[in-house]
Amino acid sequence: xxxxxxxxxxxxxLDSMLAHYAELAINVGLNxxxxxxxxxxxxxxxxxxxxxLVAAKAYDAGASLVDVMWEDDGLKLARxxxxxxxxxxxxxxxxxxxxxxHVKGGGALISIRGNDPDLLKGQNPELVNKVQRRRWQLIEPxxxxxxxxxxxxxxxxxxxxxxxxxxxxxxxxxxxxxKLWDTIFELCRLDLPDPVQVWQDHISSLRQRxxxxxxxxxxxxxxxxPGTDLxxxxxxxxxxxxxxxxSELGIPFTPNLPTEEIFxxxxxxxxxxxxxxxxxxxxxxxxxxxxxxxxxxxxxxSVSASRGEEILQxxxxxxxxxxxxxxxxxxxxxxxxxxxxxxxxxxxxxxxxASHVALGRAYNMNLQGADLMSxxxxxxxxxxxxxxxxxxxxxxxxxxxxxxxxxGQVEPVMRAGxxxxxx
Amino acid sequence: xxxxxxxxxxxxxLDSMLAHYAELAINVGLNxxxxxxxxxxxxxxxxxxxxxLVAAKAYDAGASLVDVMWEDDGLKLARxxxxxxxxxxxxxxxxxxxxxxHVKGGGALISIRGNDPDLLKGQNPELVNKVQRRRWQLIEPxxxxxxxxxxxxxxxxxxxxxxxxxxxxxxxxxxxxxKLWDTIFELCRLDLPDPVQVWQDHISSLRQRxxxxxxxxxxxxxxxxPGTDLxxxxxxxxxxxxxxxxSELGIPFTPNLPTEEIFxxxxxxxxxxxxxxxxxxxxxxxxxxxxxxxxxxxxxxSVSASRGEEILQxxxxxxxxxxxxxxxxxxxxxxxxxxxxxxxxxxxxxxxxASHVALGRAYNMNLQGADLMSxxxxxxxxxxxxxxxxxxxxxxxxxxxxxxxxxGQVEPVMRAGxxxxxx
Numbered sequence: 001x002x003x004x005x006x007x008x009x010x011x012x013x014l015d016s017m018l019a020h021y022a023e024l025a026i027n028v029g030l031n032x033x034x035x036x037x038x039x040x041x042x043x044x045x046x047x048x049x050x051x052x053l054v055a056a057k058a059y060d061a062g063a064s065l066v067d068v069m070w071e072d073d074g075l076k077l078a079r080x081x082x083x084x085x086x087x088x089x090x091x092x093x094x095x096x097x098x099x100x101x102h103v104k105g106g107g108a109l110i111s112i113r114g115n116d117p118d119l120l121k122g123q124n125p126e127l128v129n130k131v132q133r134r135r136w137q138l139i140e141p142x143x144x145x146x147x148x149x150x151x152x153x154x155x156x157x158x159x160x161x162x163x164x165x166x167x168x169x170x171x172x173x174x175x176x177x178x179k180l181w182d183t184i185f186e187l188c189r190l191d192l193p194d195p196v197q198v199w200q201d202h203i204s205s206l207r208q209r210x211x212x213x214x215x216x217x218x219x220x221x222x223x224x225x226p227g228t229d230l231x232x233x234x235x236x237x238x239x240x241x242x243x244x245x246x247s248e249l250g251i252p253f254t255p256n257l258p259t260e261e262i263f264x265x266x267x268x269x270x271x272x273x274x275x276x277x278x279x280x281x282x283x284x285x286x287x288x289x290x291x292x293x294x295x296x297x298x299x300x301x302s303v304s305a306s307r308g309e310e311i312l313q314x315x316x317x318x319x320x321x322x323x324x325x326x327x328x329x330x331x332x333x334x335x336x337x338x339x340x341x342x343x344x345x346x347x348x349x350x351x352x353x354a355s356h357v358a359l360g361r362a363y364n365m366n367l368q369g370a371d372l373m374s375x376x377x378x379x380x381x382x383x384x385x386x387x388x389x390x391x392x393x394x395x396x397x398x399x400x401x402x403x404x405x406x407x408g409q410v411e412p413v414m415r416a417g418x419x420x421x422x423x
Numbered sequence: 424x425x426x427x428x429x430x431x432x433x434x435x436x437l438d439s440m441l442a443h444y445a446e447l448a449i450n451v452g453l454n455x456x457x458x459x460x461x462x463x464x465x466x467x468x469x470x471x472x473x474x475x476l477v478a479a480k481a482y483d484a485g486a487s488l489v490d491v492m493w494e495d496d497g498l499k500l501a502r503x504x505x506x507x508x509x510x511x512x513x514x515x516x517x518x519x520x521x522x523x524x525h526v527k528g529g530g531a532l533i534s535i536r537g538n539d540p541d542l543l544k545g546q547n548p549e550l551v552n553k554v555q556r557r558r559w560q561l562i563e564p565x566x567x568x569x570x571x572x573x574x575x576x577x578x579x580x581x582x583x584x585x586x587x588x589x590x591x592x593x594x595x596x597x598x599x600x601x602k603l604w605d606t607i608f609e610l611c612r613l614d615l616p617d618p619v620q621v622w623q624d625h626i627s628s629l630r631q632r633x634x635x636x637x638x639x640x641x642x643x644x645x646x647x648x649p650g651t652d653l654x655x656x657x658x659x660x661x662x663x664x665x666x667x668x669x670s671e672l673g674i675p676f677t678p679n680l681p682t683e684e685i686f687x688x689x690x691x692x693x694x695x696x697x698x699x700x701x702x703x704x705x706x707x708x709x710x711x712x713x714x715x716x717x718x719x720x721x722x723x724x725s726v727s728a729s730r731g732e733e734i735l736q737x738x739x740x741x742x743x744x745x746x747x748x749x750x751x752x753x754x755x756x757x758x759x760x761x762x763x764x765x766x767x768x769x770x771x772x773x774x775x776x777a778s779h780v781a782l783g784r785a786y787n788m789n790l791q792g793a794d795l796m797s798x799x800x801x802x803x804x805x806x807x808x809x810x811x812x813x814x815x816x817x818x819x820x821x822x823x824x825x826x827x828x829x830x831g832q833v834e835p836v837m838r839a840g841x842x843x844x845x846x
Contacts, residue, residue, distance in 0.1 A: 037513070037515075039515075045468035045469070045471040045493060046468070046471070048468040048469070048495055048497060048498075049497070051495070051497075051498065052495070052497040052498055052500075052501050055498055055501040055502070055505070056501045056504070056505045059501060059502065059504075059505030059506040059507070060505055062507060063506070063510075064506075064507065064510040064513050065502075065506075065510060065513040065514070065515065066498070066501070066502065066506075067498075067515050068493070068495065068498060070468060070491070070493040072471055072474070072475070072491065074471060074472070074474075074475040075471075075474065075475055075478050075489070075490075075491060077475075078475050078478040078479045078482060078489070079478070079482065079488075079489065081479070081482075082478070082479045082482030082483055083482040083486070083487075083488075083489075084482070084485060084487065087486075087487040087488060090460070090487050090488040091488070092460075092462075092488065092490050092521065092525065093521075094490075094517055094518070094520060094521025094522075094524065094525075095517070095521075097517060097520065097521070098515065098516075098517025098518075098520070098521070099517075101517065102515065102517075
């Protein structure tokens with residue numbers, strides 16, 4: 001961290017750091033190919049300076065065309081505050097249609113996220129869910145391709161006023177944005193002398209952990225921690241992935257920056273017990289806090305939450321697969337994001353701070369032979385389907401995880417939130 | 424103007440003036456109807472605060488859904504500065520597709536413009552034209568509906584850094600933006616005590632002038648001024664329009680704010696002589712200056728310009744109709760915009776500062792019975808067709824215009840840039 005602090009002292013220059021960040025996104029994250037198109041989406045208008053730098057770096061890498069789909073929190077809020085209540089079923093599909101066409105054509109995608117976690121605080125949960133659910137429906141055709149890694153894609157963060165205010169509530173607004181940028185650069189390891197080499201080493205290490213677990217092929221994982229006593233079956237042929245994926249079109253890429261996790265899919269019918277969230281969940285601009293979910297035969301049969309319980313329940317009820325798990329991910333508690341001991345109210349950052357699971361859709365890339373299976377066969381094999389995919393954090397320094405071998409013996413996977421096996 | 428100056432002295436509040444501006448746009452300009460949808464387009468990301476206020480006012484007026492298509496100058500510039508030269512034929516059609524669907528469905532449109540007039544200064548004219556031409560092609564299906572007033576639509580301005588810097592080059596950037604906002608509010612008469620009533624009176628006055636000229640049904644207009652000696656034939660059944668239109672769906676609206684013009688279509692084959700521009704033209708981010716065009720039998724046969732001549736020529740060559748005129752508009756030199764004696768480098772403002780003509784597509788609403796005519800019959804009747812519609816200014820306090828009656832006698836229409844008939 002010493003070097004990073006120097007950055008701040010020695011004429012720290014936001015524009016040049018943003019340019020490094022854009023370069024990391026294009027070259028390490030997305031690995032954009034000459035002649036490929038790029039679409040940025042969910043970009044807050046206030047992040048236009050970053051979007052322009054990403055576009056410039058993309059063109060420098062030989063992109064044939066770059067476009068942006070912007071998403072403005074303020075516009076969304078204007079709807080909740082002013083629109084006729086009966087109008088919340090209305091939607092326009094031009095963005096979703098455009099994304100689908102882009103991805104079908106082999107174009108790369110970057111999601112640039114900086115939403116205000118408190119945007120929809122106090123809004124009618126039914127309307128929040130209606131809008132959020134419609135959103136999932138609209139982008140479903142695109143997500144169909146993305147979850148199969150048809151193209152190289154990436155999620156990165158952007159420091160906005162709304163997000164910064166939530167993460168750093170006690171400092172003035174402008175300073176909060178600067179501090180959030182500092183944090184993003186630090187957690188993306190841009191403070192280190194050779195970030196590209198650092199990232200290549202880090203990615204390689206996560207791949208080795210995935211490889212170890214792939215060789216083990218545990219039947220199940222057993223979680224024990226405060227408020228958590230959960231067994232998750234893993235389907236036959238599950239594949240752990242970490243940091244690096246390969247697109248169907250043959251492009252290796254790193255879909256999240258930063259990334260600290262390795263992940264696979266649980267069997268959709270084999271979750272038993274209770275799991276307690278270790279961090280709040282930001283769902284479509286509404287916060288769900290201090291919550292736990294009880295599973296029986298893979299299905300979420302009851303939930304409780306100190307805040308947002310209705311929204312959590314409505315989310316789980318939104319379709320059949322929304323009550324089942326589609327992802328299980330492991331993150332060591334000693335990784336940089338966890339070490340900042342801060343809640344980010346942003347899935348990209350919070351999911352890389354802690355081990356987690358996701359309700360909803362599983363990724364086909366996590367199951368051997370999935371691409372040749374029908375929807376029926378996928379469900380049979382334990383691969384969950386839903387319009388939603390919502391991560392929530394369950395890791396902490398008090399979480400132990402065991403792997404159950406085929407012969408019934410258990411082996412430590414994590415102890416007190418840290419990896420419990422050597423490579 | 425006294426009241427306006429008071430505004431500035433007495434705790435002038437940008438947010439509340441923007442809210443008045445948004446209200447004027449929704450209620451006087453667009454006359455948005457309950458249950459109608461609204462799409463804003465060409466909105467610069469830095470104008471998000473205005474877009475949110477427009478959305479709020481639209482929802483307050485009963486809009487069922489409001490969305491925004493953003494357009495970022497910086498992103499466009501990144502393409503010109505960084506993209507591979509061979510990639511300029513590439514395009515994405517999702518915005519154009521979305522607009523067409525919206526307008527077909529009866530949704531209203533607001534274009535919110537604040538482009539930097541110098542954005543593409545020094546770029547390759549061929550590439551500038553290629554991108555601009557593709558843009559016209561893409562939005563052609565939407566323009567098909569807009570030029571027929573299928574829906575209520577509106578163009579307004581927004582003060583951006585890039586535009587303000589060009590209009591007020593001698594003052595600091597932040598002050599330039601404030602000064603441009605002041606100017607926009609003043610020219611939109613928001614400085615007056617009851618802007619809505621003022622607008623209703625003004626609209627009524629422009630309608631009376633249109634009515635006078637419609638009754639006259641001149642065969643031609645004769646222009647005389649410095650560098651201008653032009654006769655423009657007017658087709659049989661031409662209709663002068665001013666300030667207020669009616670959408671095909673029956674909604675009266677005012678398509679430009681501010682608006683000072685009344686306009687009709689010239690016969691596409693009946694322009695003879697030379698016309699000199701009285702203001703530069705900003706075409707797709709490139710400036711064309713000190714230019715004149717010679718017409719024979721309606722066709723632009725030669726052009727000259729001190730700057731941007733190549734771009735002007737390429738624009739005229741872009742399709743058959745681009746070399747013919749599609750609009751003729753009259754603006755009194757005493758109107759507020761002209762009185763500021765300032766070039767705005769923005770068609771909305773400059774075209775309302777001076778009498779002008781437009782190369783390219785004519786508006787069907789300016790010809791009796793046009794909606795029942797085939798494309799062939801429209802051309803026959805003198806109604807021009809092109810992908811482009813580009814206004815340029817020819818009015819000044821030295822321009823005289825006569826109307827030629829059916830019996831061959833001439834009557835004064837304007838003298839020294841002012842109306843020469845009473846109502």
